[in-house]
Each structure stands twice: as C-alpha cells, then as structure tokens.
Amino acid sequence: MRIALISDIHANIEALDAVLADIDAAGDAEAIYHLGDLVGYASNPHAVIDRLRTRGIAGIAGNYDSTVASAYKHCGCKSESPRQETLAHISxxxxxxxxxxxxxxxxxxxxxxxxxxxxGGHTNGPRLILVHGTPTLNTLYWTEERPDAFCLRMAEEVRMRPGDVLAFGHTHKPWHRHVAGKHFINAGSVGRPKDGNWMAGYVRLTLGESPDPQVEFVRVPYDIESTIAGLRMAELPEEFAEFLRTGGGLG
Structure with missing residues (x-):
C-alpha cells in the first residue's frame, strides 16, 4: 500500500496544489494524510483548509492549528532570535x-x-502513527540530531513494535531513521521548508511490499511568485518571502 504524507503547509496554497498534482500524476497513492500546521506564515489559510476538506484528506492538529483554534497567546513556535520572535507574533x-x-x-x-x-485491522501488519511534533507534545521539536534513546522513548509512548512507523513534522526538515526495527519519519514541509531547498516536500510511504517500509522524499517546484505576491498583498513582512526563496535561509 502506498500512502502520501504531507505536513506543515502553512497557508501556502500554491505549494499544496503542486504537491497534490504530483501525487495525482503518480496515480498510486491509496491514501493521503496531513500532519498538521495547515495555517500560519502565508496568506491563504482558508484555501488550504478548503482544499483538504474537498479532497477528503484526513489528518491531525499542528501547534499552529490548535493555538489559532483556541486563541492562545502564541503559536508555540521556537524562535532563535528576537527578530524571529517578532515575526512569529506578526504571523x-x-x-x-x-x-x-x-x-x-x-x-x-x-x-x-x-x-x-x-x-487492515485483521492482519498483523505495521501500524502508522501520525503526530505533529512528538507523541507527547505538538510543540516539541524532533530533530535529526536527537539520539536513538529519544526515538525509543517516543516509541514507548505509543507502544510501537518492530515494523511500525511513527511519522511527524514540525521541524520542516525531512529525515528517516530506523531504530530497533521501528521507523521514524519526519515528512518535512509542503509550504515552508527549512532545509535550504525551496521546493515543496512530501513523503511517499510504501507498506506491505517488503518487511520494512519504503520511504521516498519527494520535492516539487511550485508557483512561488504567486505565494510571494499573496504575502505582499497581505502586507506580511518581506522576510517571509525571502524565507521561502531560500528554503529557510532567513526568517
């Protein structure tokens, strides 16, 4: 079974549409799931939500989604400088x-x-567990530098067995690791990558064709100029446009 995993769209409808078009063109995904952070930073939160609803794409809440929904005081985003903190509040x-x-x-x-x-529930096949940050908090950043012990501690939280997959996002940087037969996948970001590559990212996950899941990271170009035009029409900071152009070089 092939599944597409998309995460951290962040109100970037152009990036989402490009990713969905790429998934449709491949024609072999039996399901698409989103891993949260549908809104924030770009100017089309309603369009992103409507597209997912129209397509029947199920998924989970990111920190941005839950804090906007609850009118919390802050998005729960990690800032590395005072300017980043200011930009996070503006967004x-x-x-x-x-x-x-x-x-x-x-x-x-x-x-x-x-x-x-x-x-299927009648088989002893792998589980696929979806969270945004970690199984404990959707604001906790699970970076690739985390040790194996951290991965196994998160695996215990959801009672993973060998062959199971735990997928998440939040850091906007894609990676895959397997520890003790358990697989951990960061799906990266559709709408706001931070790995130096401006193109929209998603994951093609294949289960059942071999003992271990097959994981493919896909990057897709999109109409970034239209996204940037939307940022400017919304009078959002120019740093947001430069962040998109550089794949997270600024922000």
Missing part, C-alpha cells in the same frame, strides 16, 4: 485576524494524533 496575529469561525472550528476539531493499521 500569528495575522492568521488569528483573518481566520473565520467555520475554519477555526475545523482546526479545533483536528485530533492530536492518529493510529492507523493501513493493511
């Missing part, structure tokens, strides 16, 4: 100001996690 206040009640309710209804058996 959060913009998103809170434009999101309407219907779309806020949708964000608020997203579950914290999903626990799936893609090969």
């Amino acid at each position: 959060f206040e913009y998103t809170r100001s434009v999101i309407d009640a219907e779309h806020r309710r949708y964000l608020g209804a997203l579950p914290f996690s999903m626990d799936l058996r893609p090969l």
Whole structure:
C-alpha cells in the first residue's frame, strides 16, 4: 500500500496544489494524510483548509492549528532570535485576524494524533502513527540530531513494535531513521521548508511490499511568485518571502 504524507503547509496554497498534482500524476497513492500546521506564515489559510476538506484528506492538529483554534497567546513556535520572535507574533496575529469561525472550528476539531493499521485491522501488519511534533507534545521539536534513546522513548509512548512507523513534522526538515526495527519519519514541509531547498516536500510511504517500509522524499517546484505576491498583498513582512526563496535561509 502506498500512502502520501504531507505536513506543515502553512497557508501556502500554491505549494499544496503542486504537491497534490504530483501525487495525482503518480496515480498510486491509496491514501493521503496531513500532519498538521495547515495555517500560519502565508496568506491563504482558508484555501488550504478548503482544499483538504474537498479532497477528503484526513489528518491531525499542528501547534499552529490548535493555538489559532483556541486563541492562545502564541503559536508555540521556537524562535532563535528576537527578530524571529517578532515575526512569529506578526504571523500569528495575522492568521488569528483573518481566520473565520467555520475554519477555526475545523482546526479545533483536528485530533492530536492518529493510529492507523493501513493493511487492515485483521492482519498483523505495521501500524502508522501520525503526530505533529512528538507523541507527547505538538510543540516539541524532533530533530535529526536527537539520539536513538529519544526515538525509543517516543516509541514507548505509543507502544510501537518492530515494523511500525511513527511519522511527524514540525521541524520542516525531512529525515528517516530506523531504530530497533521501528521507523521514524519526519515528512518535512509542503509550504515552508527549512532545509535550504525551496521546493515543496512530501513523503511517499510504501507498506506491505517488503518487511520494512519504503520511504521516498519527494520535492516539487511550485508557483512561488504567486505565494510571494499573496504575502505582499497581505502586507506580511518581506522576510517571509525571502524565507521561502531560500528554503529557510532567513526568517
């Protein structure tokens, strides 16, 4: 079974549409799931939510989704400098100001996690567990530098067995590691990559064709100039445009 995993769209409808077009063109994904952070930083939160709803793409709440839905004081994003902190607040206040009640309710209804058996509940096949940050917090950053012991501690939280897959996002940097037969996948970011590559990213996950899951990281070009034009029309900071152009070089 082939599954597409998308994460951290961040109101970038052009990037989302490019990724969905690429998935459709491949024609072999039996399911698509999102890993949260649908809104924030770009100017089209309603369009992103509507596209996912129209396509019937299920998924979970990112920290941005849950904080916008609950009118929390901050997005829960990690800032590395005072300017980044300022930009995070500008983005959060913009998103809170434009999101309407219907779309806020949708964000608020997203579950914290999903626990799936893609090969069917009657088989002993692998589980696919979806979270945004970690199984304990959707604000905790699970970077590639985390030691194996951290991965195994998170695996214990959801009772993973060898062959199971735990997928997440939040850091906007894709990676895959397997520890003690358990697989950990960061799906990267559709709409706001931070790995130095501006193109939209997603994961093609194949389960059941071999003992271990097959993981492919895919990058897709998109109409970034339209996204940047939307940022400018919304009078969002120019740093957001440069962040997109450089794949996270600034922000």
